[in-house]
Amino acid sequence: MSHFSGQSILFIFLLLFSPLVFPKESVGQNTSPNVLFIAIDDLNDWLGVMNGHPDAKTPNMDALAARGVLFQNAHCQAPLCGPSRASIMTGLRPSTTGIYGMIDDNKIKSDNPATSDIIFLPEYFKQQGYHTMGIGKLFHRHAPEGLFDESGGRYKGFGPLPEERFVWDGFGGENYGRTSTDWGAFPANDSLMPDYQSVQWAAERLQREYDQPFFLAVGFLRPHVPLYVPQPWFDLYPTEELAWPSYKADDLEDVPPVAHKINDLPMMPSTEWAIKSGNWDDIIQAYLACVSFVDHQVGQLLEALESSTYADNTIIVLWSDHGYRLGEKGTFAKHALWEPATQVPLIFAGSGVPAGKIVNEPVELLSLYPTLLELTGLPAYDRNEGHSLVPLMNEQTQEKDWYAITTFGRNNHAVRTNDFRYIRYEDGGEELYDHTTDPQEWYNLANQGEYQSQKEMLRKYLPENNVPWNTHSSYTFQPYFVEQKARNE
Ligand SMILES: [Ca+2]
Ligand SMILES: [Ca+2]
Secondary structure (H helix, E strand, O other), rough: OOOOHHHHHHHHHHHHHHHHHHOHHHOOOOOOOOEEEEEEEEOOOOOOHHHOOOOOHHHHHHHHHHHHEEEEEEEOOOOOHHHHHHHHHHHHHHHOOOOOOOHHHHOOOOOOOOOOOOOOOOHHHHHOOOOEEEEOOOOOOOOOOOOOOEEEEEOOOOOOOOOOOOOOOOOOOHHHHHHHOOOOOOOOOOOOOHHHHHHHHHHHHOOOOOOOOOEEEOOOOOOOOEEHHHEEEEEEOOHHOOOOOOOOOOHHOOOHHHHHOOOOOOOOHHHHHHHHHHHHHHHHHHHHHHHHHHHOOOOOHHHHHHHHOOOEEEEEEEEEEEOOOHHHHHHOOOOOOOHHHHEEEEEEEOOOOOOOOEEEEEHHHHHHHHHHHHOOOOOOOOOOOOOOHHHHOOOOOOOOOOOOOEEEOOEEEEEEOEEEEEEEOOOOOOOEOOOOOOOOOOOOOOOHHHHHHHHHHHHHHOOOOOOOOOOOOOOOOOOHHHHHHHHOO
């Protein structure tokens, strides 16, 4: 070894161990695994394998979980489509970007020092030599112009609608245009649904040959409202046999006033209304029908991958952008910092991912970006605010110093630990729930003396930096958001 100078040893070391000395071309030799990125809109934990609803029938997502890793306690960064997806795609928290509400896909990087030079997740893969393709709802609408090498675009709206739709009296559904909570068996065949057509587009691309690895993203629209799918999906769920979610009529009496304000959603049906009008079981049936429909479409997509030449060299990830309340906490909506609005399915499977594993640690969708980079062997991106989940997939137990944070509006946060959910609103209002005894989050412990030190410990995990609302982000359907943005500092 004596004839090696210090410099040459350093050089050899760098050559062997530093990703910096490998030019991009080395990635493009088709050795990196492909990525199949599956986004589902408004899917809560009503999957067979997650046991969120005892009657849910989701054989395809259950099978995917069985051959991969299911994160049973995963949470979104914002309980609303636009900001949740902006967070996933930028790898940044809403509190860092000020994207608390909806945003035009093309304006995520505009007039925003936090995002102006950010590399979106699919863009990063493209820069590393991947061929990128996307169809359907991936960002809030589809994707920024020109982001994918090949874009299948997105159906305008949420699928075909019958000429006569229900417009329910009493909750202002008529003001909510194409996405109000109504439901029914329509259209006649699955082939008329945009989700079906997205699968055809993606399946066709899985038949092609590529000289680079690919990143293929498919964004499904169901079970987002309106809850229309063909009749056979409704037939899976006879209403007289369906279980109802737990509901406590006086549940919200112990939450702070700001929580009521945030939960005031004029365009959404209330649970009280659904009970009085006898519609609750119909809404549950329709939502479950949509879940089984989208599960079937996911199954068709996975079958197309299985029968392709890419079956053994592809990482699959399936996620939903946030949860959905079907009557829990008084309403039918996402839009809250409570468990049924923040919890999401998150499944990784395929090349290099262990099989048949369930992780109960609380995790975040913010981890999608760094996890996919680690699984594909790409260099980490120093702008990612989330943690890679690969150590959790591979270790039996993993000591970790972070939890799942959800943000709704500016400076309203929830932190979910293994046992607790702690919520702190902008005005100091608080909620604390003990999941070991109260999985429904009915009993707010925040004002009980013995929990003061617990609260202090949990408060330390909340983001300190809460930037003002971004100019291009808003959400006019939530009156509280309009008010909050108006007093933007
Ligand atoms: Ca959504
Ligand atoms: Ca309560």
